Amino acid sequence: NAGVTQTPKFQVLKTGQSMTLQCAQDMNHEYMSWYRQDPGMGLRLIHYSVGAGITDQGEVPNGYNVSRSTTEDFPLRLLSAAPSQTSVYFCASSIRDSLPRELFFGEGSRLTVL
Amino acid sequence: AQSVAQPEDQVNVAEGNPLTVKCTYSVSGNPYLFWYVQYPNRGLQFLLKYITGDNLVKGSYGFEAEFNKSQTSFHLKKPSALVSDSALYFCAVREGSGTYKYIFGTGTRLKVLA
Numbered sequence: 421n422a423g424v425t426q427t428p429k430f431q432v433l434k435t436g437q438s439m440t441l442q443c444a445q446d447m448n449h450e451y452m453s454w455y456r457q458d459p460g461m462g463l464r465l466i467h468y469s470v471g472a473g474i475t476d477q478g479e480v481p482n483g484y485n486v487s488r489s490t491t492e493d494f495p496l497r498l499l500s501a502a503p504s505q506t507s508v509y510f511c512a513s514s515i516r517d518s519l520p521r522e523l524f525f526g527e528g529s530r531l532t533v534l
Numbered sequence: 535a536q537s538v539a540q541p542e543d544q545v546n547v548a549e550g551n552p553l554t555v556k557c558t559y560s561v562s563g564n565p566y567l568f569w570y571v572q573y574p575n576r577g578l579q580f581l582l583k584y585i586t587g588d589n590l591v592k593g594s595y596g597f598e599a600e601f602n603k604s605q606t607s608f609h610l611k612k613p614s615a616l617v618s619d620s621a622l623y624f625c626a627v628r629e630g631s632g633t634y635k636y637i638f639g640t641g642t643r644l645k646v647l648a
Contacts, residue, residue, distance in 0.1 A: 460543075520636075
């Protein structure tokens with residue numbers, strides 16, 4: 421059972437380059453989300469989705485785009501990377517239910533922007 | 535807007551002693567509260583949650599948390615700490631119905647000394 425899979429695990433970019441962080445889950449979870457983790461700032465919500473075709477902004481959405489064409493996948497796109505986007509990124513998913521469910525996290529993607 | 539505060543960056547405790555990791559929250563409606571643990575270079579793992587009902591919630595690995603509505607707190611506790619409990623702990627909140635935003639605190643590093 422793979423759970424939440426993130427790729428790549430590590431990436432180095434130059435300022436201005438674009439890239440996509442991939443997130444896939446095999447648990448048929450409707451809810452998926454992206455967080456960034458920075459020292460002293462905890463986890464901050466970037467974007468989230470409650471189902472295919474539906475996305476919404478979190479706390480820090482600027483500089484990031486998302487789409488949700490399938491239940492399984494929720495890619496995070498950086499169109500023009502900036503050094504401020506150096507961080508560890510986590511994808512998380514859960515069942516969407518009448519009551520809140522716990523999030524299942526991927527192992528993270530460490531991004532460095534030079 | 536909902537928010538979570540973890541007032542201590544680090545908590546040190548001797549092995550065998552009780553531990554407490556503090557969390558306070560702010561929401562406009564009913565809170566749904568969670569604790570997660572993160573080991574080095576790993577994603578977050580769910581420990582326990584409060585939805586409704588008993589104020590004392592029991593979770594994984596012997597952890598428990600006490601919900602206090604008047605103090606807007608949800609402190610994580612364990613009667614007897616283990617060295618293996620050393621990790622980064624995050625409190626999270628999701629406001630009651632109508633939102634799917636899970637907001638995390640800044641994290642508290644727990645160090646259990648042998």
